[in-house]
Amino acid sequence: MSDADDEARWADAALAAALIAINPTGLRGACIRAPHGHARDRWLGLLRDYLPPVEPLRRVPVNVGDERLLGGLDLAATLGAGRAIAQRGILADADGGFLVLPMAERFNASTLAHIAAVLDTDTVVLERNGLASRTPARIGVIALDEAGDDEEPVRASLLDRLPFLIDLSGLRAKHVDATVFDADAIALARTRLARIRGDDLCEAVCSVAMKLGVASVRASIMAIRAACALAALHGRAQPTDQDAACAVRLVLAPRAAVLPEQAAPSETRSDPPPAPDESGRNEPPPSTAGESDPHDDGDESDRPDMPLDELLLAATVAAIPRGLLQRLRVQDSGASRARTDGRAGALRQSMRRGRPAGTRPGDPSAGIRLNLVETLRAAAPWQPLRRAARAPSLARRVEIRRQDFHVTRYRQRTQTTTIFVVDASGSSAINRLAEAKGAVELLLADCYVRRDQVAVIGFRGTDAELLLPPTRSLIRAKRSLAGLPGGGGTPLAAAIDAGIALAEQVKRAGHSATLVLLTDGRANIARDGSGNRERAESDARAAASRLRAASITTLFLDTSPRPQVAAALLAAAMDATYLPLPYADAASLSSVVKGARAPARR
Known part of the structure; x- marks a missing residue:
């Protein structure tokens, strides 16, 4: 890509960070595809600067267990007190902030399902080890995708709930060092957002999503929320066509699964055509409140005379990366085969070697490893009953029975x-x-x-x-x-x-x-x-x-x-x-x- 393309990619990424900060409860985060490096750290730093101080970024280890994630039995306290004592999990502690998932492609399906459920309900539901509770947890998620071309992607269950899919791969320091937005302007936009509604955009945005093969209705909802946040950032009472075009380009274009017939020739162009709005790839809005935007004066009289859905579709198709649709055709042609044979590094279950993938009840035999912590955790709630049934001289001992045994599961790449x-x-x-x-x-x-x-x-x-x-x-x-x-x-x-x-x-x-x-x-x-x-x-x-x-x-x-x-x-x-x-x-x-x-x- 040229320097101009890379600068445009960074401008879009910085704009996405600003929109998340304007509406952190409606735009719940992003998936950042990039290896560890300056571009990714710079984006996370921008988001941290834009967010209110009370909304921290908290990292989650890739091998986090359900007990630490959701909360549950405090093993040491329970064994010491002789009764069940609960502890809060990471999701409950992160209430009002954002979780950062490094190597998100390596998180197992169970962990991501728990995170997705909290994104949907704003509640952590705990029902295990004799404990039951419901704890508020309003969180956002920043998934850091470090997968190579032959590795598994971040699971769709999480991507479907994140508004922005951002690719920072290949960006160099000279492309990302400029600060695009002012934190005070973003704070002012947050106060305006409550008065802005995007109901008039629903039909056009959903029409564009259908034409691009975006099946999930969440994507359309998030695009409308992004358009409202853009209007708040520009100081407008309602989102304009330009706001809508920029929002669908940021949210829907990375999710495109098909290319509309009338837009098919765009893949053969040497350079992406400009979007039909005045701002092209949406140059940065004003850096401080009160300044006028030289690229966008709010006048829509010069835009092409076409239905809103066609205008949005043209802007979105222009932003689809070249070659993406050809890769999707190759991948989709084999999608009907529900198997993993032949995929480079396919993951298979193992009980002896590989990457830890949780535990299950079972006997440690034939080389299968006992998970001592989970075994003690399963036995802890039963100790008062077991203690009452044995001699007083043995009352201080922890009694473990066969049904308490838990063994470690692994996944290994074939x-x-x-x-x-x-x-x-x-x-x-x-x-x-x-x-x-x-x-x-x-x-x-x-x-x-x-x-x-x-x-x-x-x-x-x-x-x-x-x-x-x-x-x-x-x-x-x-x-x-x-x-x-x-x-x-x-x-x-x-x-x-x-x-x-x-x-x-x-x-x-x-x-x-x-x-x-x-x-x-x-x-x-x-x-x-x-x-x-x-x-x-x-x-x-x-x-x-x-x-x-x-x-x-x-x-x-x-x-x-x-x-x-x-x-x-x-x-x-x-x-x-x-x-x-x-x-x-x-x-x-x-x-x-x-x-x-x-x-x-x-």
Whole structure:
């Protein structure tokens, strides 16, 4: 991106911080995607400066347990007093402030569900260990997303409740050092907000959300609240069309799942077009109260004569990052497969090793670890009853029974093997093999970091051959691919069978598998080696059905000069992601494979 684009991204991020500070109860926070660094720290510093002093930012550890988060039994006090004594949790203590979730992508679903429930109800409900209470907790959340391209994103249950999804990746110090807003102007805007309503914007904003494929109604509500906060910041009695356009651009554009038909060509432009409002990407509003905004004088007479929903849609589409919709198409094409095989670093449950993922009742045996603290916590409420049933000389001891035992659960990332099944038949096989070799070499560079592996199967003539067993060795990959000749028939059924066999072997070893099939889909060699085209196509369809039943994540890359209907139908039969790539080079092929393997971000 250019410096102008980066400066515009920072201006939007700073504006989002100001809007949160103006309406902290209605705009409950943001998700900041960026590694640890100056840009992220600067944004958090701005938010801290803009918020009232009584609303602190409190960090939550990634491995926080339910007892510490929600409150519950104070174990030491309970064991000392001989009766149940409760303690407040982080959520109750943070009432009136914001929680900061570092590495939010690593928080487990249970923890985020508790936080989401408090965001919805402003109440912490505690019912465990013989305790029951309801404590007020009006909180906001700043989720810090540090995930790489091949890691799990922050869970949708939390993102759906945060108004702003902000990407600060790649911003340098020169882009973020300027302070955009004055804290006094923001404090004055907070006093104005109660008198501003955005009821007139509801229909237009909801229409834009539907056209962009934003299913959650929360996003539309948050966009309207952002428009009202913008009006308060500008000193207006009601939000204008420009306020609404800026709000939907900030809230809805990062959530876009489809691109409206009339706006489709915008992805091919070299630079994003300006929004139809006077302020372009919404230059910063006045830095102090009472000053006029040179970019926005409130006069809407010059704006295009079009319905409000079309005006808002044009402003939002102009802000959608280039290439986003193409990535969504690739990700959505595989979304119907409810499985995790083949996703880089897929998380699986384990009882022996990995990242701690909570506890459960159970016996510590066969290497399963006892969680002593949770075991004592489960036993503590029963001590008065157990104490009354034993001899006075044993009254001071803590009695633990089998039903009190709790063991620790873990999650570990599985190794992923990408299996290339390469069509080496026909006159253009040399080009396809060159693409596959280059893609394998590029993917291997990432495999060293993720501990993933790559395998290659070539097929030509009458059979398929395993050229490269699963490996991370770049030298071995080059040697195995170098001697593969081209030409001959297309034994597609045999190739699919070989891919299934290797993928199942990988899965039996406890790893994940992704199958990448490079072919034009024109089968002409049957399973028995005969040259009967009709039988060869029938065998290929049967093999595709087997592949679908095996639940193996598959990418079908159609390498023919023109996309083939038969290839698309075969890809559908195997439940594969179909991508026509007649002119793909090694770099683009590698990018497509990594993009399809990476989890979708919404």
